[in-house]
Amino acid sequence: xxISLTNxxxxxxxxxxxxxxxxxxxxxxxxxxxxxxxSDNCIDDLDIYLKVENDKVxxxxxxxxxxxxxxxxxxxxxxxxxxxSKSEALYMIEQYNHMMHEEPFDDxxxxxxxVFINTSKQAARIRCATIGWNAASQILxxxx
Amino acid sequence: xxxxxxxxxxxxxxxxxxxxxxxxxxLDNASTTFKPQCVIDEINRYYLETNANSHRGxxxxxxxxxxxxxKTRETVAKFINSEINEVVFTSGDTEAINLVAYGYCxxxxxxxxxxxxxxxxxxxxxxxxxxxxxxxGAEVVFANLENKRVTPNTVKxxxxxxxxxxxxxxxxVSNVLGYVIDIKEITKIAHANNALVLCxxxxxxxxxxxxxxxxxxxxxxxxxxxxxxxxxxxxLIGKYDLLxxxxxxxxxxxMNVKFNKLGEIIPLDAPSKFEAGTLNLSAIMxxxxxxxxxxxxxxxxxxxxxxxxxxxxxxxxKGHDNIIIYNEDATSGILTFNIKGxxxxxxxxxxxxxxxxxxxxxxxxxxxxxxxxxPATVRMSTYFxxxxxxxxxxxxxxxxxGDILDAYFFN
Numbered sequence: 001x002x003i004s005l006t007n008x009x010x011x012x013x014x015x016x017x018x019x020x021x022x023x024x025x026x027x028x029x030x031x032x033x034x035x036x037x038x039s040d041n042c043i044d045d046l047d048i049y050l051k052v053e054n055d056k057v058x059x060x061x062x063x064x065x066x067x068x069x070x071x072x073x074x075x076x077x078x079x080x081x082x083x084x085s086k087s088e089a090l091y092m093i094e095q096y097n098h099m100m101h102e103e104p105f106d107d108x109x110x111x112x113x114x115v116f117i118n119t120s121k122q123a124a125r126i127r128c129a130t131i132g133w134n135a136a137s138q139i140l141x142x143x144x
Numbered sequence: 145x146x147x148x149x150x151x152x153x154x155x156x157x158x159x160x161x162x163x164x165x166x167x168x169x170x171l172d173n174a175s176t177t178f179k180p181q182c183v184i185d186e187i188n189r190y191y192l193e194t195n196a197n198s199h200r201g202x203x204x205x206x207x208x209x210x211x212x213x214x215k216t217r218e219t220v221a222k223f224i225n226s227e228i229n230e231v232v233f234t235s236g237d238t239e240a241i242n243l244v245a246y247g248y249c250x251x252x253x254x255x256x257x258x259x260x261x262x263x264x265x266x267x268x269x270x271x272x273x274x275x276x277x278x279x280x281g282a283e284v285v286f287a288n289l290e291n292k293r294v295t296p297n298t299v300k301x302x303x304x305x306x307x308x309x310x311x312x313x314x315x316x317v318s319n320v321l322g323y324v325i326d327i328k329e330i331t332k333i334a335h336a337n338n339a340l341v342l343c344x345x346x347x348x349x350x351x352x353x354x355x356x357x358x359x360x361x362x363x364x365x366x367x368x369x370x371x372x373x374x375x376x377x378x379x380l381i382g383k384y385d386l387l388x389x390x391x392x393x394x395x396x397x398x399m400n401v402k403f404n405k406l407g408e409i410i411p412l413d414a415p416s417k418f419e420a421g422t423l424n425l426s427a428i429m430x431x432x433x434x435x436x437x438x439x440x441x442x443x444x445x446x447x448x449x450x451x452x453x454x455x456x457x458x459x460x461x462k463g464h465d466n467i468i469i470y471n472e473d474a475t476s477g478i479l480t481f482n483i484k485g486x487x488x489x490x491x492x493x494x495x496x497x498x499x500x501x502x503x504x505x506x507x508x509x510x511x512x513x514x515x516x517x518x519p520a521t522v523r524m525s526t527y528f529x530x531x532x533x534x535x536x537x538x539x540x541x542x543x544x545x546g547d548i549l550d551a552y553f554f555n
Contacts, residue, residue: 011549015549043520068490069493
């Protein structure tokens with residue numbers, strides 16, 4: 001899996017998702033669940049929207065303001081979320097959180113989210129890298 | 145002779161400390177400050193030698209503790225030139241402001257009355273007033289700004305516009321913009337209009353000589369931890385007749401003469417009536433040592449050193465057009481800025497990766513965006529122990545620090 005990404009590639013992926021976050025948009029139509037997230041120690045102030053139909057995440061998007069790390073991590077999360085069943089999505093979030101805290105994790109499911117593997121170097125930004133993911137987790141767990 | 149090297153040796157946190165495997169450069173002194181060894185030792189001396197309660201025993205240890213508390217009160221009073229019984233110990237600046245809110249304003253403000261503040265106040269000098277207004281029907285009104293600060297002029301305008309201002313509550317130095325306001329002149333105007341003045345001294349008392357009597361302010365608040373003292377201790381300085389008129393805020397042991405079954409309470413006189421419960425005794429001892437340490441260096445010398453650093457950093461940043469400074473003409477130790485096109489938090493993280501501690505965000509002044517037009521900024525703040533070498537490292541990394549993602553990929 002993309003663990004073989006070079007540092008340059010990982011940086012490019014983060015910058016791409018922060019400068020051009022395609023999932024940063026209003027939800028399309030009805031049927032979305034929303035969670036608002038904000039951070040005490042960062043500018044992050046986001047609304048995360050997930051649409052779950054027949055146990056499947058059919059759309060994910062967000063609005064608001066955020067720093068580079070929360071913007072790109074939330075955008076990538078939205079990409080990865082789409083098409084997954086709730087249990088697949090929750091498993092992925094769990095693995096992502098393990099990675100954040102330098103615990104053993106299943107890299108097979110993280111795809112591009114692997115680019116945040118170094119977040120723990122800047123511990124104050126872990127909250128930023130997980131803010132969108134925590135929101136999605138809240139929605140998925142509340143929806144069970 | 146101001147010997148910065150000698151001063152720095154007094155602070156364990158300034159010697160051989162690293163952050164992110166780099167020498168630590170601490171430039172977040174508006175948030176809190178490092179402690180010299182003598183303050184740390186004095187805090188320990190409480191636990192090692194003098195451990196007893198104050199006002200609560202007939203044995204020598206207890207008596208000695210009373211003496212320690214009195215000595216600190218006296219030292220504080222001398223430091224800011226008030227009477228000894230005008231010094232109330234609180235947990236810090238925030239509790240001191242809340243004490244005035246609940247102890248004075250709750251009883252004395254009524255519907256239609258007004259409290260004048262500014263949009264750049266720290267949360268601790270906004271939220272207590274919002275709550276008091278909710279409880280009394282009074283209203284918070286805002287002074288206009290001139291050059292991003294409240295001036296005697298704008299206070300005069302406010303008194304013309306608002307007819308029922310009963311309290312003016314302002315930061316002596318803004319924790320974001322670092323401007324010093326003319327609190328003496330503002331106080332004259334407030335008093336001529338029968339309003340009281342609370343001066344939030346959190347960012348001024350640690351950095352400049354303050355004369356409570358000369359300024360003629362009614363209340364002064366500050367925290368010890370921003371002036372090389374311990375956390376968990378601070379002061380409300382209040383004119384004695386006002387303190388006597390104020391209601392107690394916390395009730396319990398140590399603040400009353402007697403009480404009975406009818407529910408009648410006779411409180412002690414100020415300041416004791418505000419100091420219910422066991423005081424933060426180790427911190428009170430450390431606080432005195434901190435003030436002695438500052439006195440030894442000399443507040444005038446501290447002003448001079450910080451002014452020098454202030455112009456030093458601003459000169460070094462001149463010509464770097466991608467660095468936007470929001471308080472170019474401030475002479476205090478606070479520099480607030482952004483790098484063009486970079487989120488404040490991302491810049492602060494990059495600086496962290498270089499071992500440099502700064503703060504990003506709104507700095508608890510959540511209405512500040514109205515003044516500077518940005519949702520977040522980076523703030524670096526100095527103290528008397530900050531060296532030019534540290535400023536050099538900061539500037540070098542600001543200019544040639546690389547890409548914000550280096551914080552995650554180079555280490």
